[in-house]
Amino acid sequence: MIDIDIKKLSSRYGRSFTNIDVVVGGVNRTYRVLAGEDVFYLRLYRSFGRPLSQITAEASLLTRFPESPQVGVSRPVATTDGAYVIELSWSGERRHVCLFQGAEGEQFELNNIAHMERFGASIANLHLAMPAVTDGEVRELNPIAIVHDALHALREVPGSDDVVEAIRDEYLPSLLRLDLGNLVSGICHGDPWTGNARFQNGKTVFFDFDDFGHGPFVLDLSTAAWHFAHEESAQNDAMAKALIAGYEKVRPLSVPELEALPLFIKLDEVRSLLFLARYCALSDEMWIEAFEGAKEVFSQSQKS
Template identity: 30%
Template sequence: MLDHNPVPLQAVILYSTLRAESIRDLLLHHYDLDHSLECIFFCRGVSDTYFVSAAGERFAMKVFRASWRSEEAILGELAAIRHVGSKGVDVAMPVPRRDGKWVCSIRAPEGVRKAVLFRWADGRAPKYTDDAQARRYGALIANLHIAGDDLPPSSARPRLDASYLFQVPVAKVLAHVANKPAIARDLQRLIERTGERLQRAAPDLHWGFCHGDVWSNNARLHGDRLVLFDFDFCGAGWQVFDLASYRWHARFENQENSAWPPFIESYLQVRPAAADSLKFVGLFMILKHLWTTAHFVGRLPETGAYFLSDEYLENTVPFCERIEAELIDG
């Protein structure tokens, strides 16, 4: 029934979906692309991605959320991608605008959204169940870490340190479960144990450039070429987090036994010096789980409460405790 006497309300938009036709107009205005250009809304993840095709070339137009990142942070990400790409690492490279700039601005209902055009990564996501594909991915991440060793420090990219990976995320999760006493109690105990382990481990952890979200769907295999993309969470940090991210995702998909051994064997063949860090992978899988849960919590105003189920929250501590039981330090 239509309300003929609505209560006056100032609507606040959290997240808008931009029409593909508007993105097409933006692309034609800023880039030297053929006017036969086709643009479709492809997917919504951390950012919105539009698939772009023009004169036989394929691109991905990434549109960041208005509340997500500053232009300085985006430029820091792009600088890192160009750096590792220049070292021969297969990554989806950004495409400059006609005027040489890298970032577009879009005035959306919720505020200004930034957008960047990338080369499209053809192919399919590498399978956790395919030994050769897992090996290829392990070698790619090792080469990424090596290529980032001489990346100049930048305040524009986040530091994947204890604050970013642990302290801020767990505070967010604890606040979210405050009305669930049993979960909050067990989670607090897990956090205390994990914090103590991280403090002991920190002096022995290798610091360097990290992708920040290594899993199968952030890469594409096409023939013999595996391309890495989605550097939204990249920055300087403990590189074991990238290894733990891959293993965590594989475990979450119940494919750890097939994916992890070839991945890490291949990684160590390229970067044998990282062998000492392997004893910390389990600890960082716990950090990854808590960090991911906090990420889900942070997006609830946009995705809706249904996105983070009670079942997931109830399983958070048991999931991490199963990893704890395997830790080398007990």
């Protein structure tokens, strides 16, 4: 059963949508919408935790993103009255939604060195192409604030004592010793993993900018590398090195950025735990698994 009225949606956008299917459930529900051969994606934003001003800033960023031969973004689609972010009824409540152009093409493979080099280069090209400013409220991706938010949220989770202690007593002091002011900053994607990009005709198109904000560029690179951190293996190490090498072919990292990268991979684990604590209802067994995974990442980062 589809819970979006396709006729009303067609009327709002002045298009004849022929099919709509849920492709992602959960926090930010996403639908694949067809209008003949044209493909769009409808994002139903979560009802709490992200103000409208940040959603409109996301739409503004993506509409003004410059054309580039190397990298692009899935742009929002306007309604008949020119709005990019609108309200729709869903499950008895009003939710903000945005319709995006489809990003079709090849998905990057996590076990393919050439793909990882290309993906790293794509993240660097995304950073170089990012507009310096955008309208609306742009959240600050402040590493210290993220850790404090995570500590506050995790204290409410049963069984979190060991992880909270590791973050507070081992990780946070290491992060505080970094001179974050020496890290090159700008507008970041926030979650540039391979599931949020497609490659076609020599160009990478990124989508899902829900976590975008202003912060150190190395945070985007560490987020991509974090996906190789949960299991120590020669293959994962090779993929992470290929990712970083691809990035540096386009935008060489400074010494402070290279020094920060291992700590920022750990920061991405903290960000993941924060997201789970804020927006997801996990069973005790699922939390145990999440905490065990976090301990593994913290251990590997400590060795880096």
